[in-house]
Amino acid sequence: MSKLNFNIHIADNQHFNGRLSDQFSISEAEKARRFHLQLDGYQPTPLHNLTHLAKEFGVKNILVKDEAYRFDLNAFKxxxxxxxxxxxxxxxxxxxxxxxxxxxxxxxxxxxxxxxxxxxxxxxxxxxxxxxxxxxxxxxxxxxxxxxxxxxxxxxxxxxxxxxxxxxxxxxxxxxxxxxxxxxxxxxDTAWEGYTEIPTWIMQGYSTLAVEAVEQMVELGLDKPTHVFLQAGVGAMAGGVLGYLAEYCGPGQLRSVVVEPNQADCIYRSGIAETGDMVNVDGDLATIMVGLACGEPNPLGWEVLKNCATQFVSCEDRVAAFGMRVLGNPLSGDPAVISGESGAVGLGLLAAVEYSREKESLKEHLALNKDSVVLVINTEGDTDPVHYREVVWQGKHATI
CATH class of the missing domain: 3.40.50.1100 (Rossmann fold)
Incomplete structure (x- = not known):
């Protein structure tokens, strides 16, 4: 396959301290899961094991938590x-x-x-x-x-x-x-002064998908994830899921990579700010990753990400489009995954790194190797079917 050029910026989290969160913990995640269990029609969404893609990319496992199946709503929210x-x-x-x-x-x-x-x-x-x-x-x-x-x-x-x-x-x-x-x-799902309780509950609710993923990995006899790629808008899903996974895996044992569109990369910019303060992004926030088109971080999510995320990534829309095509057109033996623009960027980053002209240095920076167990979250399916077809069928936002 041709070597490709992508606009990808990876920054190490200089504020990492591994401090776990009491609000976004295993106990709070399990409490939310018990609530979801009693919903009529509840069932865990699939965890796809892309064994052939993992071999192609030179890692041990690539696991996709597929939220396109959540209650026929096509997304995790x-x-x-x-x-x-x-x-x-x-x-x-x-x-x-x-x-x-x-x-x-x-x-x-x-x-x-x-x-x-x-x-x-x-x-x-x-x-x-x-x-x-x-x-x-x-x-x-x-x-x-x-x-x-x-x-x-x-x-x-x-x-x-x-x-x-x-x-x-x-x-x-x-x-x-x-x-x-x-x-x-x-x-x-974002917080501000005097408004924290409801966004806290929302983030705790999101953690159910992480509880499910861990249970499914155990059932499959797989190792704990070494990497998790989490997309961020305001950072609510990323913070809620990372809070649980950091405690489960150990914050120093899990490489957590937070991915954003470069037109709305408020978490990335906050991560590279020397002060550790939140940084807002204004303007139209014009990205195909509309679920991530947010310019102001959720302070609750940012606290978790600042303490426990390993790296922050800002990338162009073509990375998400590439992920949509790779997931929808799998290698023989792997399942096809219908993933929307915001859902595909984690896998898109993995694929962009693999086929980049700077592959070796990028994989080294992300610590990806033959022992890596990579978990990505497909947060949505084709919630905009017209644009999905334009990208996957017609090649919109092409990689070449």
């Missing part, structure tokens, strides 16, 4: 939204989350609450789904350029969906302002 809404309702009505029951709640509680959120699509769909399941109302705001498919999926769940003429971070501010004016509850 509902894990956080439904857990946070249930926790919020338990607080409101003095109920115990460990005994929470959807049908009992709908029977006993007749007053409807309205939940508001801003989203690129997947988080809003998860909040709309949770509100629908609990007989509540949802109002979802989306940034400019939102794909019709994502808007329609949210509206199909009974939520009101409003597309703004703003970028993601300004849309978040609009949702907060409007919710405050109407007395709605904001369910957002």
């Amino acid at each position: 509902m894990l956080g939204g439904v857990y946070a809404i249930a926790r919020l309702l338990c607080d409101e009505y003095k109920m115990d989350i460990d005994g929470f029951n959807f049908e009992t709640f709908k029977t006993q509680i007749k007053t409807k609450m309205t939940f508001a959120t801003a989203t690129d699509g997947n988080h809003g769909r998860g909040v709309a789904w949770a509100a629908n399941q609990l007989g509540q109302n949802a109002v979802v705001y989306m940034p400019k350029g939102a794909a019709d498919e994502r808007v329609n999926n949210i509206r199909a769940l009974g939520a009101e969906c409003i597309v703004t003429d703003m970028n993601y971070d300004d849309t978040v501010r609009l949702a907060i302002k409007t919710a405050d004016e109407h007395g709605w509850k904001v369910v957002q």
Whole structure:
């Protein structure tokens, strides 16, 4: 295969100290998992073992946690939204989350609450789904350029969906302002001063996918991961999952690589800042990885990433497009994985490194070798089917 050029920047985390989080721990992750287990229709999403691709790339294992199968919602986000809404309702009505029951709640509680959120699509769909399941109302705001498919999926769940003429971070501010004016509850996966409890629950909900992945690796008789590639928007999923995995594997034993689009790389820029303070990115945040098009880090997620992430990566859109094609067109014997733009960037980075003209130095920098067990998260399927086909069928954002 031809050697390729990609715009990839890898920075070691100079702030790493290995400090584990009490909020995003094994015990909190298992608590969220117990809640998810009682959801009607719950089942773990697949963990694909790409044995032939691993051999091609010269590593021991490549494992893909495939969130495209999550509750027919094509993305992982509902894990956080439904857990946070249930926790919020338990607080409101003095109920115990460990005994929470959807049908009992709908029977006993007749007053409807309205939940508001801003989203690129997947988080809003998860909040709309949770509100629908609990007989509540949802109002979802989306940034400019939102794909019709994502808007329609949210509206199909009974939520009101409003597309703004703003970028993601300004849309978040609009949702907060409007919710405050109407007395709605904001369910957002980022935090700010005075708003930390709900995003904490959301991040804890996300960790269920990591609990599942570890259980599946044990069932398959596989070693603990040596590497995990985690994509970041605000850093909520990355922080929630890394909190669990760092405790499970040991923070010094796991190489955790946080990947972002270079048009919205607020976590990367925070990581290279000497102070360790969060750095915001403004502008249109124009990337095909719309689920990662966020310019302001979640301070809760950043704390985990600053303490326990090994490296931060900023890369161009072609890396995600490459990952979509590699996953969708597997080597003989490996399963095909339908992965959207934000879902594919972890595997895309692995593939871009393998076929880069700077392969040897990049693999050395990431400590990838024959003993590496690499876990990547396919956070979404083809949530924008039209663009998925443009990339995978028609070669949009080509590597050559």
